[in-house]
Amino acid sequence: MISNTLYKTFFVRLLCITATALFTSFSAYSKNETESSKAELLTKFPFILTNRGIIIIKGQFGSFPDTLNFILDTGSGGISIDSATAQRFNLTPTISEETLKGLAQKKTAEFIIDQKLRLPRLQINHLNFHVNDYSFLTEAHNIKIHGVIGYSFLKAYIVKLNYDQFMIEVWKPGSIAYPKEGYVLKTRPNKLAAIDATLRDNRKIDSKFYFDTGADMCFMLPDKFIKDSSVLNNNKKIFTSGAEGLGGKKEMMLTTVEEVHIGPYSLKKVPTYIFDDTYNVSNYPATGGIIGNELMARFNVIINYPNNEIHIAPNNTFNQPFNYSYVGCSLLVENGKTIIKDIVKDSPAHVAGLKDNDIIYGINNNFKNDIEEYKMLLSKTGAKLKVFLLRGNQVTSTIVEVKSIL
Numbered sequence: 161m162i163s164n165t166l167y168k169t170f171f172v173r174l175l176c177i178t179a180t181a182l183f184t185s186f187s188a189y190s191k192n193e194t195e196s197s198k199a200e201l202l203t204k205f206p207f208i209l210t211n212r213g214i215i216i217i218k219g220q221f222g223s224f225p226d227t228l229n230f231i232l233d234t235g236s237g238g239i240s241i242d243s244a245t246a247q248r249f250n251l252t253p254t255i256s257e258e259t260l261k262g263l264a265q266k267k268t269a270e271f272i273i274d275q276k277l278r279l280p281r282l283q284i285n286h287l288n289f290h291v292n293d294y295s296f297l298t299e300a301h302n303i304k305i306h307g308v309i310g311y312s313f314l315k316a317y318i319v320k321l322n323y324d325q326f327m328i329e330v331w332k333p334g335s336i337a338y339p340k341e342g343y344v345l346k347t348r349p350n351k352l353a354a355i356d357a358t359l360r361d362n363r364k365i366d367s368k369f370y371f372d373t374g375a376d377m378c379f380m381l382p383d384k385f386i387k388d389s390s391v392l393n394n395n396k397k398i399f400t401s402g403a404e405g406l407g408g409k410k411e412m413m414l415t416t417v418e419e420v421h422i423g424p425y426s427l428k429k430v431p432t433y434i435f436d437d438t439y440n441v442s443n444y445p446a447t448g449g450i451i452g453n454e455l456m457a458r459f460n461v462i463i464n465y466p467n468n469e470i471h472i473a474p475n476n477t478f479n480q481p482f483n484y485s486y487v488g489c490s491l492l493v494e495n496g497k498t499i500i501k502d503i504v505k506d507s508p509a510h511v512a513g514l515k516d517n518d519i520i521y522g523i524n525n526n527f528k529n530d531i532e533e534y535k536m537l538l539s540k541t542g543a544k545l546k547v548f549l550l551r552g553n554q555v556t557s558t559i560v561e562v563k564s565i566l
Contacts (some may be wrong), residue, residue: 180328193253199318199334205304207232207281207321207328210301211532213453215321217309217328221289222277224249226308232321233296233374234353234463235450236310239277239287242294243535246272253291269419277313287312299492302531306373311352311465319463321373324475333466342460342473343423352445360479362393366383367448373472375452376481378430380446382437388450392417399486400504401433412433414486414565418553420455425474431482431565454482464563486563489514491531498531500549511559515551522548528551538562543561 165396208216208229215232222242226247246253252334253270272289289307297305318331338344354368355364367385386392392415401414413434420430442449445503458478488507494501500518503509521527523537523545537545548557 169171172368172477197334198334199336202317202328202330202332203279203281204327206326209323209326209457210303210376211535212301213238213457214301214376215328215453216301216303216305217279217372221245221249221307222275228372229304230309231305231374233308233310233372234314235372235374236308237308237352239289239309240292240310241272241289241307242305242343243291244293244295246289246291256289277309284316285314299494300490302493310374314463315350315465318466320503321461321463321474323460323477330565333464336462336464338462338471339473342471343425345423345470345472347465347468347470352469353465355422355451355470357451359417359448360421361391361396361417362418363391363411363432363467365391365448366448367387369449369451370442371456372450372451373456375450376454377433377452378440378455379420379449379451380412381410381432381492382433382440382442382451383434385442385444385448386434386436388445396436400435400488401486401505414505416484416565422451423472425459425472425478427455429459429482429484429566431484481540484543484564484566486565487560491520491535491538493531496529498529508561508563512547512558513546513559514549514560519550520547522551 169204182427184418190274200552205217210216210251216229217232218227219230220226220381221228223523251272254273256269256271258269270291272291272535275289277287292308294305314335318333318336320329320331345355347355353371355371356366357369359365359367396415399414402410415432416435417432418428419429422425437444458474458475458480458514459472460475462469464470486507488498488504489509490502492501498520500509500514501516502521503514503516520534521529523534526533526537537543538560541562543562544555545562547560549555
């Protein structure tokens with residue numbers, strides 16, 4: 161199903177605007193109106209699912225004709241535009257008193273005020289886009305990322321995500337009949353979605369977890385939750401990894417949780433990241449951490465924020481195995497070249513002699529310079545791969561053995 165990138169350098173923007181999420185022009189639907197009327201289909205269009213499990217939809221910003229790539233992100237408290245894109249459109253941000261909290265820092269938010277988002281056959285007016293540098297997302301996914309669509313959009317609609325057909329439907333809020341197969345999860349009103357889940361390893365723990373389609377992993381848990389709950393077995397294998405988000409990079413630990421229950425559905429040996437949540441983006445102890453889209457993309461999902469519900473139903477990928485590979489570096493695209501970054505000490509990448517800024521020009525017999533194909537090769541647990549490198553002006557090669565976190 162979803163292939164993790166090499167060394168799980170997860171580019172999660174985590175999470176949120178601490179101020180109240182911004183309103184769309186459709187947020188004025190009254191509670192009585194949405195309860196008394198039937199939901200109405202407004203538009204339907206395809207989305208792209210990257211091999212890192214991230215949803216990308218096409219849209220346009222303001223009155224500009226350019227078609228842009230937006231990540232659909234339930235973990236974002238608003239809506240945002242890439243700083244380079246804002247600069248290209250000659251837009252000057254307004255500095256606000258609101259704060260963005262991310263994986264590695266918090267910062268003052270800047271906004272492009274009162275703009276519109278144009279999706280296929282749907283226009284949303286009066287949106288305030290906060291401005292962020294998303295160059296790291298572009299490098300990670302090898303596709304230009306122009307912005308992130310989050311709660312400011314999602315709170316005003318019912319949004320259906322069909323991963324079997326790669327289609328998204330946007331509905332006007334109202335009464336809706338969910339599919340007979342599936343399960344309805346309740347969420348908190350007027351906030352980012354946090355859903356109930358049960359973790360079982362050393363012991364069983366029930367908690368709420370943020371549902372984050374913009375996080376390309378299964379689970380991410382703050383170390384305080386791990387310590388306070390004693391959920392993990394003390395003999396569990398733990399590997400050093402890393403992530404990059406708002407403000408920079410941060411070391412994380414990678415392991416597995418023996419079993420995860422969401423509603424009536426059970427998943428076993430779930431890859432899980434543990435991190436020092438300096439800025440409390442996970443909102444612990446109110447929530448226990450984050451459920452990412454490597455796990456949630458195994459369900460077709462109906463996001464019904466106006467009614468505080470999320471309907472999930474297993475899709476065709478539900479029973480596919482998780483990716484347990486471990487190499488200990490990340491791959492990025494710079495100037496059209498596949499670059500190795502973030503070598504973890506004592507990892508397979510380190511043992512093989514890989515170095516930061518090495519350029520990969522081939523793996524085994526593959527010389528296509530396709531980062532996605534290289535990531536797929538490097539995610540095959542147990543494989544011994546001959547990696548061809550350009551280091552400075554020298555050509556060299558080495559053998560990388562892909563390990564398992566199990």
